Amino acid sequence: MTTVAILGPGLIGGSLGMALLRAGGCRVLAAARTWESAAAAVRAGAAHEAAPLERAAGEADVVVLCMPLGAVVEVVAEVRRRARPHAVVTDVAGLKAPVHAAAEAAGPASAAFIGGHPMAGRERSGLENARADLFRGATWVLTAREPARAAGTPAGRRLEALVRAAGAAPLWATPEAHDAAAAVASHVPQALATAHMLAFAEGARERPLARILAAGGLRDTTRLAESPAGIWVDVLLGNAAQVCEGLERVIAELAALRDRIARGDAAALTAAFEAAAAARRQLAAEKGWDGA
Amino acid sequence: MTTVAILGPGLIGGSLGMALLRAGGCRVLAAARTWESAAAAVRAGAAHEAAPLERAAGEADVVVLCMPLGAVVEVVAEVRRRARPHAVVTDVAGLKAPVHAAAEAAGPASAAFIGGHPMAGRERSGLENARADLFRGATWVLTAREPARAAGTPAGRRLEALVRAAGAAPLWATPEAHDAAAAVASHVPQALATAHMLAFAEGARERPLARILAAGGLRDTTRLAESPAGIWVDVLLGNAAQVCEGLERVIAELAALRDRIARGDAAALTAAFEAAAAARRQLAAEKGWDGA
Numbered sequence: 107m108t109t110v111a112i113l114g115p116g117l118i119g120g121s122l123g124m125a126l127l128r129a130g131g132c133r134v135l136a137a138a139r140t141w142e143s144a145a146a147a148v149r150a151g152a153a154h155e156a157a158p159l160e161r162a163a164g165e166a167d168v169v170v171l172c173m174p175l176g177a178v179v180e181v182v183a184e185v186r187r188r189a190r191p192h193a194v195v196t197d198v199a200g201l202k203a204p205v206h207a208a209a210e211a212a213g214p215a216s217a218a219f220i221g222g223h224p225m226a227g228r229e230r231s232g233l234e235n236a237r238a239d240l241f242r243g244a245t246w247v248l249t250a251r252e253p254a255r256a257a258g259t260p261a262g263r264r265l266e267a268l269v270r271a272a273g274a275a276p277l278w279a280t281p282e283a284h285d286a287a288a289a290v291a292s293h294v295p296q297a298l299a300t301a302h303m304l305a306f307a308e309g310a311r312e313r314p315l316a317r318i319l320a321a322g323g324l325r326d327t328t329r330l331a332e333s334p335a336g337i338w339v340d341v342l343l344g345n346a347a348q349v350c351e352g353l354e355r356v357i358a359e360l361a362a363l364r365d366r367i368a369r370g371d372a373a374a375l376t377a378a379f380e381a382a383a384a385a386r387r388q389l390a391a392e393k394g395w396d397g398a
Numbered sequence: 399m400t401t402v403a404i405l406g407p408g409l410i411g412g413s414l415g416m417a418l419l420r421a422g423g424c425r426v427l428a429a430a431r432t433w434e435s436a437a438a439a440v441r442a443g444a445a446h447e448a449a450p451l452e453r454a455a456g457e458a459d460v461v462v463l464c465m466p467l468g469a470v471v472e473v474v475a476e477v478r479r480r481a482r483p484h485a486v487v488t489d490v491a492g493l494k495a496p497v498h499a500a501a502e503a504a505g506p507a508s509a510a511f512i513g514g515h516p517m518a519g520r521e522r523s524g525l526e527n528a529r530a531d532l533f534r535g536a537t538w539v540l541t542a543r544e545p546a547r548a549a550g551t552p553a554g555r556r557l558e559a560l561v562r563a564a565g566a567a568p569l570w571a572t573p574e575a576h577d578a579a580a581a582v583a584s585h586v587p588q589a590l591a592t593a594h595m596l597a598f599a600e601g602a603r604e605r606p607l608a609r610i611l612a613a614g615g616l617r618d619t620t621r622l623a624e625s626p627a628g629i630w631v632d633v634l635l636g637n638a639a640q641v642c643e644g645l646e647r648v649i650a651e652l653a654a655l656r657d658r659i660a661r662g663d664a665a666a667l668t669a670a671f672e673a674a675a676a677a678r679r680q681l682a683a684e685k686g687w688d689g690a
Contacts, residue, residue: 227615294597295616304674317684327619332675359597379625393609
């Protein structure tokens, strides 16, 4: 019977715990900064037992750090040192290079560390938004300096089983490859939604009717703008070069559209729309996104 | 018994016809460029009868032009002249000033014209994507030079009844007020999704892993990029000044975020995220959008 310790049972940790309890076959301990938060995880069906952080980290076979990036970087080395030698420590933060750098400070005699990033989430955080099916069908990236080697270790196999029990599909990558891809797939969309929401709020101040006309398109393109600063600021700053490069690409495309609109160039605008629609259709087909 | 003619039974016209047939109380004629398209509308449950365009326009009490903006501008004056004198002609295009300008060329002795724009849609067009509940709960803007006066006319009251029968809520505005608000609520989000998709496709060329990591955030922020060029190019070009101003606001916010990230300014980045989240939460509360 594997013991899993979830340190920080919020949206991600809580959803993971719920999925594991539903799947069965392991014992789940929840630890949090306050005892009340850990006890709430038990009441929500996200853990079997609340435990102090030290005990949870020291008893588990798998320790999952479900905290924002900054907190993970702070505690990961210490958790590796406290964990049982055969245990594996992982995390769920959206950026992996800084976590690996921090984890490596623990020294090679400590418990194994493998990074993790489930490609699923919601813009509203906290245990109250957690749900057992959050990871269903999602890709869950597992990161290691040498992914092929790590995947074959007992620690790697144990994490793969955990990810599958949560309903997700494991995918191995280096921290650097993850961070470069996540900039484009996740960090830039987040920054874009935030910038869009700020621009909308400003534009709507002079045109209150815009708030009434706002419908599904605006709803979807700005949904991520509700994401908590506490999770995102560290991720964007920690991936600054890649994120800035991605934002430059969006700014360049927006400026090109603006120029085509300003000079009334219907042919160039049509070409841009058709290229974007073809790219979106191809991606949607790859991902199994339907048109709804 | 009111007779409604739907000229162009695609996504919007087809959905309107389905909603009206479900609501009952009127006779719906469908006319299209090809007889086959009009007959398909009858088979899909979006009309009682297919009719040639001239007969549909000449028999109906309400004529709804469900074509892209360019086609509406081309035919609206002629349709007003052919319609019965007591009839009302309307449309569903996303930009209203050019439609009013074109409609006014018909002269005051023609059937009444009131513009329309249902704030609902899908990124995939065509009758095959139509559905009876597309407009449920949506705002349907009705436009006139003097909205308060038009709302009290028999034509205005008949259109309000049609909009309500479709499940939507009528809202009166001038064409100019609509177009300024729609730039911010609809046209800019569309251009943004298109630019974002192009930037993603470019960034992912060097980072194929990004396509695998793409999840709900990217799915939602790029959904509109599948929208057809044939509908959008005329709308964006017809509202160029307002759209360019809106795009400038987004570019400025993106550049500000990029600068804060590049110089590692956590406090300023946090402030931007918190302002955007507060604005999104307020808008979501106003609109009744849940957090799912």
